Each structure stands twice: as structure tokens, then as C-alpha cells.
Amino acid sequence: xxxxxxxxxxxxxxxxxxxxxxxxxxxxxxxxxxxxxxxxxxxxxxxxxxxxxxxxxxxxxxxxxxxxxxxxxxxxxxxxxxxxxxxxxxxxxxxxxxxxxxxxxxxxxxxxxxxxxxxxxxxxxxxxxxxxxxxxxxxxxxxxxxxxxxxxxxxxxxxxxxxxxxxxxxxxxxxxxxxxxxxxxxxxxxxxxxxxxxxxxxxxxxxxxxxxxxxxxxxxxxxxxxxxxxxxxxxxxxxxxxxxxxxxxxxxxxxxxxxxxxxxxxxxxxxxxxxxxxxxxxxxxxxxxxxxxxxxxxxxxxxxxxxxxxxxx
Amino acid sequence: xxxxxxxxxxxxxxxxxxxxxxxxxxxxxxxxxxxxxxxxxxxxxxxxxxxxxxxxxxxxxxxxxxxxxxxxxxxxxxxxxxxxxxxxxxxxxxxxx
Ligand SMILES: [Fe+2]
Ligand SMILES: [Fe+2]
Numbered sequence: 001x002x003x004x005x006x007x008x009x010x011x012x013x014x015x016x017x018x019x020x021x022x023x024x025x026x027x028x029x030x031x032x033x034x035x036x037x038x039x040x041x042x043x044x045x046x047x048x049x050x051x052x053x054x055x056x057x058x059x060x061x062x063x064x065x066x067x068x069x070x071x072x073x074x075x076x077x078x079x080x081x082x083x084x085x086x087x088x089x090x091x092x093x094x095x096x097x098x099x100x101x102x103x104x105x106x107x108x109x110x111x112x113x114x115x116x117x118x119x120x121x122x123x124x125x126x127x128x129x130x131x132x133x134x135x136x137x138x139x140x141x142x143x144x145x146x147x148x149x150x151x152x153x154x155x156x157x158x159x160x161x162x163x164x165x166x167x168x169x170x171x172x173x174x175x176x177x178x179x180x181x182x183x184x185x186x187x188x189x190x191x192x193x194x195x196x197x198x199x200x201x202x203x204x205x206x207x208x209x210x211x212x213x214x215x216x217x218x219x220x221x222x223x224x225x226x227x228x229x230x231x232x233x234x235x236x237x238x239x240x241x242x243x244x245x246x247x248x249x250x251x252x253x254x255x256x257x258x259x260x261x262x263x264x265x266x267x268x269x270x271x272x273x274x275x276x277x278x279x280x281x282x283x284x285x286x287x288x289x290x291x292x293x294x295x296x297x298x299x300x301x302x303x304x305x306x307x308x309x310x311x312x313x
Numbered sequence: 314x315x316x317x318x319x320x321x322x323x324x325x326x327x328x329x330x331x332x333x334x335x336x337x338x339x340x341x342x343x344x345x346x347x348x349x350x351x352x353x354x355x356x357x358x359x360x361x362x363x364x365x366x367x368x369x370x371x372x373x374x375x376x377x378x379x380x381x382x383x384x385x386x387x388x389x390x391x392x393x394x395x396x397x398x399x400x401x402x403x404x405x406x407x408x409x410x
Binding site for chain 1: 318320341346361379
């Protein structure tokens with residue numbers, strides 16, 4: 001059959017590390033997998049602006065404020081790069097946005113946690129962007145060309161994000177006892193949800209199978225999570241904060257840190273929509289989208305008018 | 314997609330990073346007219362001094378060769394090795410050529 005031959009050729013390209021481009025033949029499941037993964041990634045960038053946007057007006061200094069604004073603007077850009085990559089798979093941006101707003105598509109659960117103090121801006125940049133970087137560095141080698149190119153661009157911008165967060169939390173950890181307590185509290189609240197960002201253990205991850213074979217995903221959830229932990233422990237030590245995991249211990253033999261059990265009930269609960277901020281995040285997105293409707297309409301009307309003028313002239 | 318509420322058309326963005334270098338594809342933006350396309354491209358692809366010049370091109374103005382034609386399209390140049398300088402035998406001892 002034609003498709004069997006095409007599938008073989010497709011797999012041969014993947015195995016030879018040749019990127020797949022939008023006009024190339026691809027299995028329907030590969031397309032669907034990418035549509036789901038890239039749009040989910042795009043939604044995460046966009047929804048992820050909310051927990052940080054919460055602190056723009058209360059940033060403790062002008063420097064902190066411009067940095068936070070620039071960081072959040074980058075995230076908006078990341079969302080745009082990723083939607084653009086997702087659109088090359090034959091679905092419009094409007095469709096993707098509708099899937100988000102009707103809860104057919106997910107975004108990263110980490111953004112359903114509230115940001116309660118300024119120290120959280122530190123924890124988010126340090127841990128949430130830190131975890132995202134580990135994932136995104138790996139995805140630079142993903143098999144789909146437009147996704148890979150978006151990841152390369154995003155990774156260039158991310159290191160500033162993590163460093164600005166680490167600077168905030170380091171600063172607070174060296175402040176007054178109350179400030180240090182806020183820093184520790186932020187770490188306590190964001191540590192476990194950050195580990196959950198990598199998704200379920202490989203042994204019970206439903207979307208993995210073909211994702212690895214097709215090199216959409218280059219490393220597994222557990223491998224990436226371990227990388228993040230191994231990198232981050234020392235960074236916590238340097239600033240005198242304690243990672244809230246009594247089982248965290250260097251394992252000489254493995255050359256990795258052992259760590260405690262992740263609360264998967266909490267994870268699934270938040271994924272299913274019952275996290276502290278799920279409703280708020282989505283409502284805010286819908287409101288912003290609706291508030292912008294007249295702008296889009298005006299822009300379209302203006303463009304139409306220009307076109308008509310050209311026709312007459 | 315309906316006509317009254319959509320994100321505008323797709324425009325491909327090409328950025329020249331330095332005078333003298335070619336414009337290179339950077340990505341795409343949505344916009345309803347060319348000025349908006351240019352401004353969106355500026356905001357999205359040159360936030361860190363990445364460019365000295367931007368081109369935006371409506372996606373439907375781009376004509377692309379297709380993967381299934383790549384054989385007949387590109388292979389004819391395979392056997393024209395005389396198009397490469399290494400094809401020619403230079404006399405022994407000749408320099409700077
Ligand atoms: Fe991002
Ligand atoms: Fe980021």
C-alpha cells in the first residue's frame with residue numbers, strides 16, 4: 001500500500017535526523033500529536049503571563065518593573081512563535097484559541113497556582129522557567145522543523161528569564177529574616193509543582209509512545225525531571241534555602257539526586273481543572289480576548305477599506 | 314474562521330541582522346495590513362537588536378516548490394559537476410587560481 005511505503009520513508013527520514021517540514025508527507029497521528037503538543041505549549045506561554053502580570057504594578061523598584069515587563073513580553077512572543085509553528089500544521093490560530101477557551105486544549109498546570117508574594121516572582125523565574133528551559137533545550141532537536149526553530153529562538157531568550165528570577169530570590173534570601181522566610185515559602189510552594197511540569201512518570205505517560213519514536217520528544221519526562229533536579233539543588237544551597245523534600249539525597253552510585261514521591265493526586269486534580277486558579281486564568285483569557293474584539297474588527301474593516309480603495313484607483 | 318473576528322492574515326518575516334548580510338527568514342506574524350505586519354514583526358523578532366532591516370511578505374504571495382517535485386526539480390544539477398571549480402585541472406605550479 002502507498003501509505004506503508006510513505007510511512008517507511010517518513011521513519012527513515014526521522015531516523016536519519018532529517019527534519020520534517022510543513023509541506024512534507026506526515027502520518028496523521030504525527031500531525032495530531034504536534035498540533036496538540038505545540039498548541040498546548042503556546043497556550044502555556046500565554047496563560048503563563050498571568051501569574052507574573054499580577055505583580056507588575058507592585059514591583060518593588062523601577063528596575064524590577066522593567067525587567068518583569070520585558071520578561072512577560074518575551075512570553076507573549078513565545079506564544080506567538082509557537083502558535084505560528086502550530087498553524088503550519090493546517091489549523092488556524094482561531095481554532096487553537098477556541099480549543100483553549102472551550103477547555104478542549106490544556107496548558108501547563110503550573111500556571112494554575114497563585115503568586116502570593118514578590119518572592120514568587122523569584123521562584124517562578126528560577127524554577128518554572130528553569131524547568132521549562134530543560135524541556136525546551138531538549139526540544140530544540142525535535143523532528144518538526146518549525147517547532148525546532150521556535151525552540152531555538154525561545155531558548156536564546158529564556159536564560160535571562162531564569163537568571164532574573166534567581167536574582168530576585170537570592171536577593172530576598174539574603175535580606176531580613178522576614179524576607180528570607182518569604183523566599184523559603186515561595187520555594188516550598190513552587191518546588192513540587194515545578195517537578196510536575198515534566199508530566200507523569202514514563203511508566204504512566206499516555207502520550208509518549210510514538211512521540212519518542214518520531215523524535216517529537218527527545219528525552220523522557222523522568223530524564224528531564226532528573227536533569228532539572230540535579231541542576232537546581234546546588235543553586236538552592238548557594239542562596240541558603242532548603243528544598244522541601246526530606247528524601248532529597250545525592251546518590252553517588254547513580255550520579256544523580258534521589259528525591260521523594262511526587263503527589264500525583266494533586267497533579268491530576270489540577271490538570272482536571274480543580275487547581276487554585278484554573279477558572280480565573282481561563283476567564284481572564286476569555287475576557288481579554290473579548291475586550292480586544294473591537295480592535296480586531298476595526299483593523300479588519302480598515303484593511304478592507306484600503307483594499308477597496310486600491311481596486312477603485 | 315469568520316470575517317468579523319479573526320487574527321488577520323499570516324505574513325512571513327525576514328530580518329537582516331547586519332548591513333551587508335542577506336535577509337533571513339525569522340518566522341511569521343498575523344496582521345491585517347502591511348504597517349501592522351511590520352510593527353508586529355519589529356516587536357516580535359527584533360526585541361534584542363537582532364536587526365537592521367525587516368521585510369514582511371503576505372504568505373499567499375510566496376510560491377514554493379513542493380517536496381514531491383524535489384527530484385525533478387533539483388536533481389538535474391547533480392551531474393553537472395563542471396559547475397564546480399574543483400572540476401578543472403590546473404597546470405602544476407600555478408598559484409593563486
Ligand atoms: Fe517562555
Ligand atoms: Fe520564560
